[in-house]
Amino acid sequence: MRPRTWLVAGVLALAGCAPEGGEVPAQGAGSPALVVYSGRSERLVGPLLERFQAESGVAVKVRYGETAELAATLLEEGERTPADVFLSQDAAALGALSSAGRLRPLPEELLARVPRRFASPRGDWVGESGRARAVVYNPERVTDAELPRSLEETAAPRYRGRFGVAPANASFQAHMAAYAAVQGTDALARLLDGMAANQPRRYANNMAIVEAVVRGEIDWGLVNHYYLLRALAEDAGAPGKLYFFAAGEASNLVNVAGIGLLRDGLAARRLVDFLLSPWAQEYLARETLEYPLVAGVAPPPNLVPLAELASPDVGFEKIAEMLPESLELIRASGLLQ
Amino acid sequence: MIAMIAMITMIATTAAGRPPARGAWWAAPALLVTLLLNVPLVYVLARGLGDLPAWAAAVGNHQTLALVGRTLSLVAGVVALSLVLALPLSWLVARAELPGRRLWGTLLALPLAFPSYIAAFVLVTFAGPRGRLQAWLAPWGVERLPEFAYGYSGALLALTLFSYPYLYLLLVAAWRGLDPALEESSRTLGVGRARTLARVVLPELRPALLSGSLLVALYTLSDFGAVSLTRFPTLTVSIYNAYRALFDRTAAAALATLLVALTLLLLAGEARLARGARPTRTRPAAPSRPVPLGRWRWPVLAALALHVVLVVGVPLAVVAEWTLRHLRRGGDWGELGAALLASVSLALLTALAAVVLALPVAAWSVRGGTPLARLTGRLAYSGHALPGVVVGLALVVLASRHLPALYQTLPLLVFGYLTRFTPEALAGLRASLQSIGTVFEEAGRSLGRSAWAAFASLTVPLTRPALAAAAGLVFLVTLKELPATLLLRPTGFETLATRVWTATADGAYAEAGPPALLLVVASFVPVYLWVVRPALRDRP
Numbered sequence: 001m002r003p004r005t006w007l008v009a010g011v012l013a014l015a016g017c018a019p020e021g022g023e024v025p026a027q028g029a030g031s032p033a034l035v036v037y038s039g040r041s042e043r044l045v046g047p048l049l050e051r052f053q054a055e056s057g058v059a060v061k062v063r064y065g066e067t068a069e070l071a072a073t074l075l076e077e078g079e080r081t082p083a084d085v086f087l088s089q090d091a092a093a094l095g096a097l098s099s100a101g102r103l104r105p106l107p108e109e110l111l112a113r114v115p116r117r118f119a120s121p122r123g124d125w126v127g128e129s130g131r132a133r134a135v136v137y138n139p140e141r142v143t144d145a146e147l148p149r150s151l152e153e154t155a156a157p158r159y160r161g162r163f164g165v166a167p168a169n170a171s172f173q174a175h176m177a178a179y180a181a182v183q184g185t186d187a188l189a190r191l192l193d194g195m196a197a198n199q200p201r202r203y204a205n206n207m208a209i210v211e212a213v214v215r216g217e218i219d220w221g222l223v224n225h226y227y228l229l230r231a232l233a234e235d236a237g238a239p240g241k242l243y244f245f246a247a248g249e250a251s252n253l254v255n256v257a258g259i260g261l262l263r264d265g266l267a268a269r270r271l272v273d274f275l276l277s278p279w280a281q282e283y284l285a286r287e288t289l290e291y292p293l294v295a296g297v298a299p300p301p302n303l304v305p306l307a308e309l310a311s312p313d314v315g316f317e318k319i320a321e322m323l324p325e326s327l328e329l330i331r332a333s334g335l336l337q
Numbered sequence: 338m339i340a341m342i343a344m345i346t347m348i349a350t351t352a353a354g355r356p357p358a359r360g361a362w363w364a365a366p367a368l369l370v371t372l373l374l375n376v377p378l379v380y381v382l383a384r385g386l387g388d389l390p391a392w393a394a395a396v397g398n399h400q401t402l403a404l405v406g407r408t409l410s411l412v413a414g415v416v417a418l419s420l421v422l423a424l425p426l427s428w429l430v431a432r433a434e435l436p437g438r439r440l441w442g443t444l445l446a447l448p449l450a451f452p453s454y455i456a457a458f459v460l461v462t463f464a465g466p467r468g469r470l471q472a473w474l475a476p477w478g479v480e481r482l483p484e485f486a487y488g489y490s491g492a493l494l495a496l497t498l499f500s501y502p503y504l505y506l507l508l509v510a511a512w513r514g515l516d517p518a519l520e521e522s523s524r525t526l527g528v529g530r531a532r533t534l535a536r537v538v539l540p541e542l543r544p545a546l547l548s549g550s551l552l553v554a555l556y557t558l559s560d561f562g563a564v565s566l567t568r569f570p571t572l573t574v575s576i577y578n579a580y581r582a583l584f585d586r587t588a589a590a591a592l593a594t595l596l597v598a599l600t601l602l603l604l605a606g607e608a609r610l611a612r613g614a615r616p617t618r619t620r621p622a623a624p625s626r627p628v629p630l631g632r633w634r635w636p637v638l639a640a641l642a643l644h645v646v647l648v649v650g651v652p653l654a655v656v657a658e659w660t661l662r663h664l665r666r667g668g669d670w671g672e673l674g675a676a677l678l679a680s681v682s683l684a685l686l687t688a689l690a691a692v693v694l695a696l697p698v699a700a701w702s703v704r705g706g707t708p709l710a711r712l713t714g715r716l717a718y719s720g721h722a723l724p725g726v727v728v729g730l731a732l733v734v735l736a737s738r739h740l741p742a743l744y745q746t747l748p749l750l751v752f753g754y755l756t757r758f759t760p761e762a763l764a765g766l767r768a769s770l771q772s773i774g775t776v777f778e779e780a781g782r783s784l785g786r787s788a789w790a791a792f793a794s795l796t797v798p799l800t801r802p803a804l805a806a807a808a809g810l811v812f813l814v815t816l817k818e819l820p821a822t823l824l825l826r827p828t829g830f831e832t833l834a835t836r837v838w839t840a841t842a843d844g845a846y847a848e849a850g851p852p853a854l855l856l857v858v859a860s861f862v863p864v865y866l867w868v869v870r871p872a873l874r875d876r877p
Contacts, residue, residue, distance in 0.1 A: 035828065042839050043848070063745075063828040064839065068581040072730060073824060075584060077737045082745070082828070096584045168565075168578045204565040207844045215467040230844050327582050336578065337400055337570045 033059040034267045037074065038087040039067025040257060044288045045087060051283075052274045058267040067093050068170065074262065075100055084263045085271055087128075090170045094125040094260050095320035103260040106272065113276045114293040118256050121317040127256030128275045129284045130291030132309055133175045135243040136228045137220035138213045147220060149246040151179060154222075155194025164209040164221030165200045167336040171224050174319055175253050177326040181314040182250035185325055192333035202335060207231075214238045224255070229289040229300065242303075247310035254311045257290065362788060363701035364710070370694045371717045374756050378719045380731035381597060385590035395579070395591035405595060407489075408558065408571040412603075414493045415557045416550045419501040423549065426501075426644075427508035429637065431872070434627035436634075441641060442509065442869040443861065448648045449502040449810075450860030452817040452834065454562030454841070455853060456499040459652045461486050461566060491567035498648045499563070500556045503810070504549030507765050509872050510806050511545035514772055517626070544611070544771040548764035551607045555721040555760065558596060558603075561820070572596050573724045580726060593727050600722035604715040653857060659850030670851050673836065677855050680832040683747070684815040687754040688808040688863075691762040694755060695807065699766035700792075704775065717763055720756035725820030728757055733824055750825040754815050761814060762807035769803030770796070802871045809868035813860050833859070 038045055042064050053060050063083070065073070071093035074081055086103075088094045097103050103124035111119045111126055118127035135147055148154050154163065166172050180188040201218055203209045209221035210231045220243075228240050245251035259275060261268045274280055281292035289300045299305055330336045386392055429435050430442040448456070463469045464486040471482045485491065519541065523533040539546070561573045572595055579589035630637055695717075702714020720728060732753050736744040743749045773796060781791035797804075819834045826835070833852045840849035 041842050043843055043845060061828050064835075065823045066842075068584060069726060069730075069820075069824060072580055072584045072586055073733050076586065076730065076734045080737050080741065093584065168574070168581060170581060173582060202568055204568070208566065210844070211462070212465075212467075215462070215465065217465060217467045227844065234845060234847065324583060331398070331400070334400075337404055337575050 125260035367701035423504035431512035457566035492569035729824030
């Protein structure tokens with residue numbers, strides 16, 4: 001009876017892999033493991049967390065997922081969450097948890113490691129690496145002199161149907177909210193209507209835009225800077241280059257990936273401390289190709305230094321405040337369903 | 338619990354009328370299973386409709402109507418095109434004298450093994466305006482291909498080519514169960530080939546056609562990967578966007594109520610069409626003699642080969658290329674052994690559990706003869722239309738609040754799979770039970786067997802190919818499930834699908850190669866063993 005053999009094998013296999021799968025919490029020297037929900041991928045932060053375990057002796061259990069889904073999960077779990085720490089890909093998810101009162105305050109010593117604008121105004125999360133909004137373009141199809149010098153110029157008729165955006169992506173939405181925070185919502189409405197009238201191609205995410213640019217499907221697109229760098233790491237010969245808007249008021253934006261604590265504790269604080277250490281910051285710059293936020297650590301090679309990026313001087317609390325209305329405007333422009 | 342079952346039985350038998358109608362003894366387990374499978378649906382309705390102003394704000398958007406229209410037009414297109422593909426393909430495999438038909442039979446089902454985001458990724462990188470195909474045609478001056486890989490046509494292609502196997506597999510089983518004597522009689526009576534097909538054959542295939550179409554339709558409704566990559570946003574995309582943008586679970590649930598409404602519409606439509614489907618089979622089918630293809634043999638083989646190259650070969654080549662690139666760079670197969678074992682055992686367990694759960698629902702809904710029985714049979718499908726993230730979050734809420742001991746454990750994950758995939762087992766079983774009828778059992782009972790013994794010894798053996806096919810289907814889709822897996826798995830638990838996701842999320846496609854390849858290989862074995870081989874086994 002082959003089916004029965006399969007069944008038995010399956011059940012045995014399942015029983016065999018369950019403990020390894022982690023139903024039994026890994027015990028580190030008698031103390032329970034630190035549970036981390038990570039919206040950042042295992043490829044990027046896995047080695048970092050392993051190093052932390054080895055250095056600190058703190059056992060870490062990581063639950064990887066999409067940032068938004070994990071944030072929604074944390075909001076649903078409430079006080080019952082098994083998580084101690086949340087690693088988020090963007091400030092908006094941390095902001096939502098902060099507004100819901102789910103994050104514990106961080107000690108000033110940790111907050112002060114990064115420039116103030118990259119930490120929570122409430123002091124309950126801290127940025128760990130910077131992600132700049134940028135234009136990725138295909139040098140075989142367009143030169144950098146032909147690219148728009150500001151967000152407003154994306155409405156110029158010569159770009160009609162030739163560029164890509166990802167309106168469903170959190171980074172695009174934060175970018176628009178930052179613009180609204182500086183220029184006001186009327187200006188954002190005008191910007192979005194102009195952009196939408198120019199018929200950009202709408203992609204599912206930043207990666208899809210980079211791929212479309214490299215294939216020559218579009219000339220350029222609005223993305224986060226590191227997506228191109230990662231695509232070049234996969235295929236060094238791909239025709240793609242990075243470009244930042246000229247020093248316009250609100251065209252550039254540096255967003256952050258960051259850390260928040262759901263339960264305060266020595267081990268959790270040590271993890272934050274570790275992620276803001278020079279070693280971890282150098283690792284992030286090298287492996288995730290993001291901007292390190294701690295002073296004295298060099299950014300990835302061939303990248304405009306963070307200080308030279310003309311990012312508008314608005315805090316994330318202001319951006320978060322503008323987000324719902326900006327989203328409405330993105331929907332109203334027809335860019336997002 | 339026992340009291341609950343007793344109560345349900347009482348209600349069911351009352352509803353079924355006195356004296357208890359045939360099959361009424363299935364009522365309690367059928368109702369219980371349906372209740373369990375509808376847990377996510379109840380959550381969505383409670384959450385979505387609980388706050389009516391919020392519901393109205395989310396749904397009363399001027400774009401909602403267009404969104405629903407777009408979603409429905411995609412569903413209609415995918416079902417229609419799947420029928421066009423699945424009918425001839427299943428006939429060729431089940432009825433024609435096709436060289437190597439078991440291999441063809443397996444290959445034709447394999448597209449279902451590719452997660453839809455890989456399928457759509459392959460479509461746009463291969464057939465997109467500047468995809469691989471365009472690069473090949475560039476020497477002939479083709480600068481840009483037409484946009485067919487994107488928008489409606491792109492979503493239609495990606496979803497049809499990778500979900501038609503639902504229909505195909507059910508139809509192969511149906512063709513094999515079809516008594517060739519019926520067609521032969523019709524032809525002997527002087528009825529032409531086309532009219533025989535339309536008047537005799539298609540009505541016999543109707544249960545399988547309807548069940549398969551329903552699965553394809555529900556798959557399309559709940560898909561996120563293909564529609565977002567091909568840039569044809571449907572309702573599911575809006576639901577994801579609501580979660581993504583403001584972590585707004587209420588707005589997401591409100592939009593999901595629309596999806597539920599569309600599902601109910603589809604179920605009602607299927608029920609209406611299924612009315613009057615009467616089994617005509619009175620004895621086990623005689624083995625059908627394979628139809629010789631004659632001079633069509635080579636053109637048919639060429640067309641089949643082209644189809645298989647496009648829907649299995651191309652995606653497999655892409656995945657193999659990733660794998661090679663990964664290995665050339667000094668990458669290894671990593672810790673995939675554990676992920677493979679986890680994926681396969683979970684999928685096996687889910688497949689078997691789904692068949693066990695589906696059997697009473699199928700039996701009661703086909704035979705109960707009451708409106709409640711029919712309604713139960715339909716409602717059990719609801720979980721299949723909800724996107725994985727909705728099912729996942731519903732169970733996160735339920736378990737983290739009320740069943741903390743189950744939260745982030747394998748049993749809850751399997752339960753999540755079951756709410757989504759039991760309908761896939763149900764479809765095949767219902768079609769099979771419908772075409773078998775109850776004649777044999779009645780004969781058995783008149784000869785003194787108990788109802789249960791008659792069912793177990795007479796009906797079950799006849800449904801065995803359908804049972805195996807149902808398990809095979811569930812196995813395939815469980816293997817590649819991602820969104821609910823990410824939300825419900827025990828912390829640190831990895832499957833092949835989560836491995837693929839880890840790599841593709843950062844665009845590190847080379848690293849996604851090995852787990853994706855294993856995913857397809859792991860799908861091949863059960864499809865062959867459970868679905869194709871039993872369906873094509875020649876009966877004595």
